[in-house]
Amino acid sequence: MDKKILLVDDEEGIRKVLSISLSDIGYQVFTAENGEDALKIFHTENPPIVLTDIKMPVMDGIELLRKIKDENPDTEVIMISGHGDMDLAIKSLKYQAIDFVTKPINDDILEIALGRAHEKILMRQKLREYTENLEALVQEKSAQLLEVERQVAVGQAVEGLTSMLRNLAGDLEGGLTYFNELPCFVSIHNPKLEIVAVNQLYKERLGDKVGSSSWEVYQGKTGTPSRCPSAVTFKTGKGQRTKANIKYAGGQEAPVIVHTAPIRNQASEVELVVEISADITEVKRLQEELHQTQQRYQQLFDEVPCYISLQDRQFRLLATNRQFNDDFDVELGAHCYEVYKHRDEPCPNCPVAKTFEDGRLHQTEMVVTPKSGEQHNVLIWTAPIRNAAGEITRVMEMSTDITQIRQLQDHLSSLGLKISSISHGIKSLLAGLDGGIYLVESGLAKEDSERVKEGWDAVKTIVDRIRKLVLNILFFAKERELKREPTDVLNFAYDVAASIESKIKAEGIVLECDFADALGEVKMDAGVVRLALINILENALDACVEDTAKKSHKIVFSVKPDDKKIVFEIRDDGTGMDRETRESLFTLFFSSKGNKGTGLGLFIANKVIEQHGGKIKLDSKPNRGTNFKINIPNNIQAKNVI
Amino acid sequence: MPKKILIIDDDPVIVKYLKAVFSDNGYATCSAGSSMEGLEVVKKEKPDLICLDIQMPDEWGPRFYRKLRKDKEVKDIPIIVVSGIDGDHAVKDAVAFVKKPFDPEKLIGIVKNTIG
Numbered sequence: 001m002d003k004k005i006l007l008v009d010d011e012e013g014i015r016k017v018l019s020i021s022l023s024d025i026g027y028q029v030f031t032a033e034n035g036e037d038a039l040k041i042f043h044t045e046n047p048p049i050v051l052t053d054i055k056m057p058v059m060d061g062i063e064l065l066r067k068i069k070d071e072n073p074d075t076e077v078i079m080i081s082g083h084g085d086m087d088l089a090i091k092s093l094k095y096q097a098i099d100f101v102t103k104p105i106n107d108d109i110l111e112i113a114l115g116r117a118h119e120k121i122l123m124r125q126k127l128r129e130y131t132e133n134l135e136a137l138v139q140e141k142s143a144q145l146l147e148v149e150r151q152v153a154v155g156q157a158v159e160g161l162t163s164m165l166r167n168l169a170g171d172l173e174g175g176l177t178y179f180n181e182l183p184c185f186v187s188i189h190n191p192k193l194e195i196v197a198v199n200q201l202y203k204e205r206l207g208d209k210v211g212s213s214s215w216e217v218y219q220g221k222t223g224t225p226s227r228c229p230s231a232v233t234f235k236t237g238k239g240q241r242t243k244a245n246i247k248y249a250g251g252q253e254a255p256v257i258v259h260t261a262p263i264r265n266q267a268s269e270v271e272l273v274v275e276i277s278a279d280i281t282e283v284k285r286l287q288e289e290l291h292q293t294q295q296r297y298q299q300l301f302d303e304v305p306c307y308i309s310l311q312d313r314q315f316r317l318l319a320t321n322r323q324f325n326d327d328f329d330v331e332l333g334a335h336c337y338e339v340y341k342h343r344d345e346p347c348p349n350c351p352v353a354k355t356f357e358d359g360r361l362h363q364t365e366m367v368v369t370p371k372s373g374e375q376h377n378v379l380i381w382t383a384p385i386r387n388a389a390g391e392i393t394r395v396m397e398m399s400t401d402i403t404q405i406r407q408l409q410d411h412l413s414s415l416g417l418k419i420s421s422i423s424h425g426i427k428s429l430l431a432g433l434d435g436g437i438y439l440v441e442s443g444l445a446k447e448d449s450e451r452v453k454e455g456w457d458a459v460k461t462i463v464d465r466i467r468k469l470v471l472n473i474l475f476f477a478k479e480r481e482l483k484r485e486p487t488d489v490l491n492f493a494y495d496v497a498a499s500i501e502s503k504i505k506a507e508g509i510v511l512e513c514d515f516a517d518a519l520g521e522v523k524m525d526a527g528v529v530r531l532a533l534i535n536i537l538e539n540a541l542d543a544c545v546e547d548t549a550k551k552s553h554k555i556v557f558s559v560k561p562d563d564k565k566i567v568f569e570i571r572d573d574g575t576g577m578d579r580e581t582r583e584s585l586f587t588l589f590f591s592s593k594g595n596k597g598t599g600l601g602l603f604i605a606n607k608v609i610e611q612h613g614g615k616i617k618l619d620s621k622p623n624r625g626t627n628f629k630i631n632i633p634n635n636i637q638a639k640n641v642i
Numbered sequence: 643m644p645k646k647i648l649i650i651d652d653d654p655v656i657v658k659y660l661k662a663v664f665s666d667n668g669y670a671t672c673s674a675g676s677s678m679e680g681l682e683v684v685k686k687e688k689p690d691l692i693c694l695d696i697q698m699p700d701e702w703g704p705r706f707y708r709k710l711r712k713d714k715e716v717k718d719i720p721i722i723v724v725s726g727i728d729g730d731h732a733v734k735d736a737v738a739f740v741k742k743p744f745d746p747e748k749l750i751g752i753v754k755n756t757i758g
Contacts, residue, residue, distance in 0.1 A: 427742045430652060430742065435662075436659075439662050453659065
């Protein structure tokens with residue numbers, strides 16, 4: 001394997017240290033200090049793996065990633081991310097980075113990432129070999145078709161021969177010489193439909209039929225006085241070409257192609273008819289074989305667990321396999337991009353277009369939307385299909401669903417991220433605990449009760465954070481089944497309010513509860529929903545505490561029935577959020593709170609509500625506050641209301 | 643006049659802790675909860691030493707460090723990095739890297755060696 005690697009980072013120190021580690025593992029390392037330089041090196045060296053920092057001047061890592069993936073999707077890019085840019089790192093996965101490693105770079109983790117990149121390159125090679133096999137099959141099929149064309153050509157040659165014979169008929173002596181050597185059954189018939197001459201092969205296989213009726217050797221309809229080839233030729237005056245079955249002297253039957261040619265006298269009357277028959281058993285056998293190959297090909301086409309389509313230069317679908325038809329609304333002749341991606345125009349980076357252009361295999365990864373509406377990640381390969389003149393007339397496109405691989409990869413990446421984020425969190429918590437203990441101890445020694453209290457408060461805060469972190473980790477680690485039980489919503493709401501009220505009041509913030517009366521019962525896992533709501537309430541509290549611009553704050557917690565659902569609403573007038581924060585709020589490990597947040601809370605809250613078939617809606621503006629609406633379907637409403 | 647130490651950390655518990663440790667050893671302290679605030683406090687208080695956390699919300703400690711080093715007036719103030727991350731390439735000329743959780747006596751030892 002090509003062991004070249006391109007390392008891009010704006011910090012010289014990192015470049016130096018990493019170059020050493022990478023050379024030790026056996027790489028030939030090229031370095032660049034920004035995306036632009038990196039691209040230049042990429043063009044000349046074409047390394048299979050690129051390791052790049054995200055935040056750099058001139059051209060940043062994400063931009064570089066996109067350019068590289070655009071130019072050569074086979075290149076695997078590993079991102080180096082700082083602790084501050086986790087969301088960028090996650091974003092880079094969407095742009096098809098294979099993995100990312102966080103600073104400071106641990107050599108083992110880097111090796112795992114490199115291993116993963118190599119594995120993907122290897123996997124892609126294997127799949128490409130597979131595609132090439134398919135192509136070979138297509139070529140084989142084309143060869144078979146050529147064979148058939150050759151058969152037709154033979155037929156034409158026989159026709160040519162007939163006309164030659166017609167010319168030779170005038171000179172019967174010379175004609176007969178050729179006559180006996182022909183590899184076909186040749187016979188000459190007179191207007192009375194009697195055989196007047198046959199060649200050697202005819203005699204051997206069919207018997208010496210001179211003097212017999214013209215139709216005798218034929219089976220079926222052709223074997224009648226009015227329909228036999230000679231009769232038709234005498235009647236129409238034109239040469240015939242027809243298929244028939246003949247009976248050999250031994251009794252067995254065989255299919256033949258019969259050519260006839262009229263031989264005219266000087267008055268232009270048809271005097272004789274030459275009949276030439278060729279045994280087409282061989283042709284038939286070949287046709288049968290071709291048919292079988294076609295069927296096998298069709299079967300393969302239909303059964304492979306991929307989407308396969310044949311497209312022309314306008315990206316119209318000319319043929320699609322069964323899997324494709326099952327998962328997409330396929331209309332032959334429709335454009336690939338309409339069916340696959342519901343787009344109005346061809347996709348940028350279309351591999352089919354590239355294959356038409358350069359005749360080579362191309363591949364890319366795309367997200368497509370089947371009938372089910374669920375998006376799928378697919379790996380797409382394209383291969384050219386050429387006509388006899390070597391021109392590319394069609395492109396075959398094959399896509400493999402790699403959604404599960406992607407999901408697994410994302411999961412693994414976020415797991416790695418989680419471990420690094422948690423280990424950092426725990427170190428900070430330990431330092432905080434030390435701080436609390438130090439304050440208590442030194443306060444006791446100095447008999448400074450104010451300091452003791454301060455220290456004890458710190459200890460309590462840290463213990464609280466530890467509890468939250470541990471609970472969140474436990475929750476995240478376990479995919480738990482919901483224990484749904486009928487729950488009285490009003491009691492539940494009071495219970496949630498009671499468990500957070502003192503904490504809110506301690507910060508001098510008002511908690512206003514507004515619960516409707518007829519809430520009835522809802523079937524839900526009260527324990528986890530309670531955790532989710534408290535999580536959101538705590539976020540509201542944090543947002544108020546952080547907002548020092550306003551003098552007083554209020555959190556409103558309301559519960560109302562709405563059609564077939566129960567709506568919990570938590571409104572605060574704290575700091576609010578900008579758009580970016582809003583959009584990444586429910587993603588794993590997103591935290592706007594630095595050391596104070598684990599980035600797990602709202603991710604879990606969202607998961608819990610979704611598990612209940614509900615939804616969290618969010619409305620927020622910077623400095624104006626935030627409004628969370630949590631809907632939970634009231635699935636046992638009929639029994640309880642009215 | 644006692645030497646002054648600026649503590650930059652977004653965790654108020656850590657700030658309280660470091661303040662107590664430093665003041666118990668005869669240093670004056672000031673603090674900032676973010677790197678932006680940190681830059682303002684540096685200019686106003688002119689501390690003799692900065693105690694910096696390298697992971698904070700909004701902005702990274704290293705970026706604070708770069709900005710600080712560009713400012714002629716304050717560019718020579720020594721920095722001790724106190725952080726849960728074990729990274730040392732981010733702040734090139736830091737006096738020391740102290741990993742959380744840390745031993746307060748060792749920290750004080752480093753401070754004394756640096757500014758007396």
